[in-house]
């Protein structure tokens with residue numbers, strides 16, 4: 001069963017067609033990669049899936065039901081998104097940033113603690129414990145109490161991933177997870193992403209946009225290729241790598 005299905009999605013910005021009749025389904029428990037050259041429409045597709053851009057045409061279903069994503073309700077729906085870059089609150093500590101990721105899905109927690117509401121302390125401690133456990137798993141527990149803005153970029157990326165995971169999403173949208181990372185940071189990220197769908201504690205499907213082909217080919221079960229707003233190929237990483245349309249999109253080689 002597909003967790004998320006987008007059908008015939010079109011987006012126009014004035015006269016510019018950013019997406020034209022794009023369809024794909026993210027089967028439950030899989031990793032789907034969306035790739036394509038600059039300006040192909042990847043970010044626009046992500047923005048449609050997370051409600052930041054309203055499609056001009058087409059529809060989305062989530063777990064079989066019609067779905068009209070709203071950024072402020074995604075976490076409640078079981079969907080979490082990381083941003084290009086990191087998007088952390090620079091003056092909050094790393095662990096506070098992770099706790100913020102859960103705040104919109106809980107009645108209590110960081111918000112009530114900050115506002116000194118009844119029960120806030122207990123809920124805050126519980127949430128902090130969960131955040132620290134997740135940070136431990138991602139190898140960043142040792143920086144929990146440091147200001148996020150002072151941390152090296154690769155560490156900030158991991159904190160941002162922990163923030164996306166703490167709400168226990170059923171669908172994780174990763175916007176360029178390898179962006180700005182060096183070769184030495186890639187392997188742990190590959191292992192983390194590959195493990196997410198099968199994670200006994202918090203299994204989730206993953207859709208990612210990424211320029212880093214090595215990561216895409218290693219972690220994805222299926223790859224969707226966009227070019228000039230249209231889906232020009234879709235399939236397993238091996239199928240997509242062998243596709244003449246993909247060579248044409250990236251290299252300007254015209255398929256025979």
Ligand SMILES: Nc1ncnc2c1ncn2[C@@H]1O[C@H](COP(=O)(O)OP(=O)(O)OP(=O)(O)O)[C@@H](O)[C@H]1O
Pocket residue numbers: 013016017018036037038039040041042043044045
């Ligand atoms: N808000 C907007 N208003 C007008 N045009 C836009 C807007 N957002 C994107 N576009 C245009 O839509 C097209 C698709 O852009 P998009 O950012 O989705 O591509 P992309 O594949 O994510 O590119 P990149 O890999 O460079 O991030 C581009 O021509 C872009 O200039």
